[in-house]
Amino acid sequence: MIAQFGVATAAILVCMAMTLIRSIAGPTVFDRVLAVNSFGTKTVLLIAVYGFLSGRPDFLDLALVYALMNFIGTIAVMKFSRFGDLAGMEEDEEEIL
Amino acid sequence: MSAALVAEVLSWAFLMAGSVFLLIGGLGLIRLPDFYTRIHAAGITDTMGAWLILIGLMFSAGWTLISVKLVMLLFFLAVTSPLASHALAKAAFLRGLEPMLGRGLEIEGDDD
Numbered sequence: 501m502i503a504q505f506g507v508a509t510a511a512i513l514v515c516m517a518m519t520l521i522r523s524i525a526g527p528t529v530f531d532r533v534l535a536v537n538s539f540g541t542k543t544v545l546l547i548a549v550y551g552f553l554s555g556r557p558d559f560l561d562l563a564l565v566y567a568l569m570n571f572i573g574t575i576a577v578m579k580f581s582r583f584g585d586l587a588g589m590e591e592d593e594e595e596i597l
Numbered sequence: 598m599s600a601a602l603v604a605e606v607l608s609w610a611f612l613m614a615g616s617v618f619l620l621i622g623g624l625g626l627i628r629l630p631d632f633y634t635r636i637h638a639a640g641i642t643d644t645m646g647a648w649l650i651l652i653g654l655m656f657s658a659g660w661t662l663i664s665v666k667l668v669m670l671l672f673f674l675a676v677t678s679p680l681a682s683h684a685l686a687k688a689a690f691l692r693g694l695e696p697m698l699g700r701g702l703e704i705e706g707d708d709d
Contacts, residue, residue, distance in 0.1 A: 504608060504613070504653070504657075505612070507612070507613065508613075508615065508653075511615075511616030511617075512619060512650075514620065514623065515619045515620055515622065515623035515642065516623075517623075518626055518627050519626055521627055522626045522627055528689075528694060530632055530685060530689040530692075531632055531635060533685060534632070534635060534636060534639055535639075537681050537685070538622075538626065538639040538643065541647060541678060542619070542642065544647075544670065544674070545619075545646075545647055545650055548650075548651065548654060548667070549650065549654065552654055552658075557654075557663050560663060560670065561666070563670055564666065564670055564673065567673045567674055567677065568673060568677070570677075571677035571678075571680070571681055574681040575681065575684060578681075578684045578685060578688045
């Protein structure tokens with residue numbers, strides 16, 4: 501009953517290592533943000549699968565919170581990268597959009 | 598065949614399929630040549646990999662509160678990851694990152 505969770509955990513860890521390589525080597529900042537966002541999704545999966553692997557699937561609340569925080573972090577970085585500011589949009593919003 | 602055996606076999610199948618999709622997506626994230634194609638590779642892990650693994654965990658958990666939490670996790674991932682990919686691609690395109698075009702796909706009037 502444990503074996504399939506072990507195999508899935510190993511696959512998730514290998515995939516996280518690949519994502520980390522891309523986040524270090526990425527030529528543009530968007531590659532790095534994409535890799536960090538994908539890394540966060542894999543962290544959610546790792547938390548969920550590890551809960552089943554250790555026989556105590558109580559970590560799913562943490563996985564839920566982590567999924568939402570990952571989304572908010574990506575949107576915040578994207579807003580900063582697009583407007584150069586996190587506070588709010590300037591009046592030239594129409595021109596940018 | 599008992600119901601528990603069927604659930605375990607389905608859990609195995611979904612978890613292994615999800616692992617394969619995760620590895621394909623991670624390999625694409627390293628190997629693909631362009632930012633916009635790497636979004637495609639990350640989208641594989643965000644949709645097929647995550648969904649198949651969470652569905653496999655649901656088969657293993659059965660009809661419990663844990664499955665409800667897994668359904669909520671699946672819903673949040675299904676809503677937020679396409680939105681994040683869209684914001685990422687739009688921000689990159691508006692900042693002037695040009696997509697890599699293949700032969701015969703040059704933009705009109707740009708081929709001088």
